[in-house]
Amino acid sequence: MTPRELLWELVSTPSVSGGESDAAGVLVDYFEDAGRNAWLDDAGNVRAPGDDGVLLTSHIDTVPGHIDVREERATSETPQGDGETVVRELWGRGSVDATGPLAAMAAASVATGASFAGVVEEETTSSGARHLVEDRTEPDAVVNGEPSGWDAVTLGYRGFLTGTYTVATESAHSSRPDPNAVQHAVAWTERVQSAFDDDDPVFESVTVKPVDFDGGLAEDGRSVTATVETQFRLPPGTTASDVRAAVADCTEVGAVAWSDDSVPPVMVSPRTTVAGALRAGIRDAGGDPAHLRKTGTSDANLYAAAWDCPVATYGPGDSALDHAPDERIDLADFDRGVDVLTTTAQRLCTS
Template sequence: MTQERALLRSIVQCYTPTGEEQPVAAHLVDHFHRAGLEASIDGAGNFVGCAGPGPVEVVLLGHIDTVPGEIRVREENGKLYGRGAVDAKGPMATFASATLRLAATGALANTRLIVIGAVAEEGGSQGARHIVDRYRPRHLIIGEPGGWDSIVLGYKGSLRIEYRLERSTRHSAGPDESVPEVAVAFWHRLSAWCDDVNAGKRVFDQISPALRMINTHGNGFSDTVAMDIHVRLPLEYGPEILREKLEAWAGEADIAVVFGDPAVKGGKNTPLVRAFLGALRDQGAQPRFKVKTGTSDMNVVAPAWCCPMLAYGPGDSALDHTPEEHIKLDEYDRAIGVLETALRNLDKAVAG
């Protein structure tokens, strides 16, 4: 087994659902230290490793937490199974492995790579929110699965709200709607409005609401209903625009925003994208551009950093969060080569 495959397997073997990332962070620190590189764990629990003299900073931002649901780690038919193999320890191990290759060969003359394994991406992106004011890179690469031969340019935004309505208990034979009925009417109004707005649009440009939870409670004196609603947003609708609309529809109910991040999309004509296109072609790929209907830590940091950006990483994102999550090891190997070459290309490009 190569050292790079061993790294991937070792971090996948660490079961790290959100809030329990420390074992992988510590393992990556040790891995970088053994290679003679700077590495530490920051105040949020993020892994941070560095290589290269600079002055141009390039942040490679992955994440080291996973969704819950432990999967037995095993290798079968050239595939590594385990929670996080695709989302997103495969991309994180790709970042680490390519960085160590470049450091070992002294290939970096103009860039400083800052490799970050963020915590809580599957939660509220607390790791990314911790770093957003601590760095100002010239280039940003997000570690998420998109396939070894693809470049991801953007992600939909998101708004998560908590709806809560409490009223004095009323007789069921009376004329007033019950609190669950009021809440359901609110949800149907949101869904119907989204259907109207979305007509004729591709998925990336649609507003996509999801009712994650609804609970009711009564104690004989008052009745309460609570809903957890998560809405995926296109580029043209920021979280504030939708929040104002929801508050206007809520009536006497309370709307609390858990988090809201705008949709983001990077440009194609940048030194960063060109560096990846050249690297992919060198590996025999026909590069593909993608946008994702989910979100990532790109949504958190990109509006503040305002720099060329993309997401890259091996793995099939259709396997994210599934019981059959696995990554093809040959794809992982290829992705390391692509990233190594892309970072070499970028280092040369910024010299001019």
Template sequence: MKFSTWSWRRMRMNTYEVEFLIDMLKLYSPSGEESAVAEYLRDTLSRSNFDVRIDDAGNVIGTYGSGSPTLLLCGHMDTVPGRLEVRLDGDLLYGRGAVDAKGPLASMIMGSKIPDPDGKIVVACLVDEEGDGKGVKQLIRDNIQADYAIFGEPSGACNITIGYKGSLHVYVECITPTAHSSAPWLSSNAIEKTYEFWNSIKNHSFDCNKVESRFYSVTSCLTTLKGGGTPGLIPSRCEAEIDIRTPPQISPEKIIKTMTELAQDFERRNPDVKIKIRDAGYIPAFEADQRSILVRALRYSIRKVCGRIPILLKKTGTGDMNELGSKLNIPMVTYGPGDSHLDHTPNEHISISEYLTSIKVYREVIPMVFKLHRNVGD
């Protein structure tokens, strides 16, 4: 690996923190192949006097300190597939996972080195966030206990993510008669009708929609469309998958009910068409209380380190915070260095200075959370 003179000077100022992240990026860890980076993080946490274990899913769980409250710092070790060269170019460190989400996880681990914390710190390094979420599901099965939680995903070092939309995965099947493709007027076309039905969903004005806000509106994306197969026949069957993103104020049951009503209306207008809808899974939306101790502590810490008031972000994607937030009734936020627009891209990189800033923020916010918690209890 080649570094410029400027880069070496920068690294000598914060050698360990930077080399730690570089080592993590060198350990290629797509979902299902996290064992090498898991062992590295286990050893790193152990050397920092954490009590460390690896659970049944392969998550690395480190505990430091004792008593109440408990602050959970949760990030993921896995990345999407696709190797990238690990290289440092000025202030920018390139590599798969630099932003999503080894950079945020590394800043958590480096920032959690608080001497004699006035509470318990639990660092959870999860597997399979980019896959089926085996890591966070294992935490839920193990009944993880915490009073506050911060999830490590890119928000920018001086911003806080306080909300993620929910995700509803829906299968649609459309059945029609068939006829020879030379006479398309004799029968409805299942592929065409499936697309028409999806458009009716996409263009439906849900009662909860706030036109000025993408976060508080329902959105629909057609992700797969499969039908036909015989060139000489009008397609009589088509399957579609639809990814619906949901705001906090609407339930998945209401959306499915609305889709069912739209399907019934579509069938009335197209008597030779049958529409079947199946709910294939739902992750609830999550929005943090801006008045919570956690948000207040993080806002204070960012203002102290960055010199400005943080922006509170609400994102249209879905993350591990949604899964755990639906199970634990505790304050949660997402925080970490990096630009999320670089997630999964061939140009994925993180600013070293921003990464180091996030470490400073963690070293401020952890004792501040413990202090505010005790002040409320007094």
């Protein structure tokens, strides 16, 4: 099976978080057909051990949302901006985030003998990555698979924290001026957002994002309740404790329950061996490498926190299309991504 065939097969196989088993089976078959030992661990991750000079790892799961899997031709400006060229694109959920990087890593692992892991539930709980760092020995280096564009290396991600605010008030006629629970919840949200407002760039700021709101008269009619689930993105230098303390100062009534699966931010040096190997791979493929800082969060945060080895993130695909209804990947860029990862692994593998 060629790398493109593997990509098509994986994109065609639904793998929403919690339902990755069929796609995991595709990966196991791919490695076994190449003569590599591969299996599913207790978390549902695909494990294909090899040369631990570098661990190539990406996530199997995608967000929900069906997109018909198809190949289309499109026009794109030339790099010099002096005309247009025809490109071939593969459409489908996960083609960018992160099935494209996943397939490229699997192909590079087979080509070089590098260790590989395809992990589950990155889009929800990161249970696969959490299990991986507890269950295996530390590799010499990690390349985490997320879309960076084929000619860029991602060095930084913000951290992640979730808090759920709840409040209840006694029921009363709506003509009374005293605030009810819904008003308290709205006011709390505004205070918290104001507490973190600043003029810093997004990557260097705490982002407050309410993602779920529920409120109204309780079933027994005796109280009004409200609940706000809120996600926080943390820049390097800010801890979960910092955010919890700031939110406590904003919480005059009600209470906040914090998740216990926070993810720390990460910002790594561009001078590590893994970043250098990726840049060399990009140059060998004809690119001019760039460095990125992402405003989201990835499993790279967990690997960098758990292991004392160099970590960088790389993968073909335009991250502007992550989770989008028109998610698609340029197949020529995918091919370049395979080449970059193959060169990177060849430089880092020890045998």
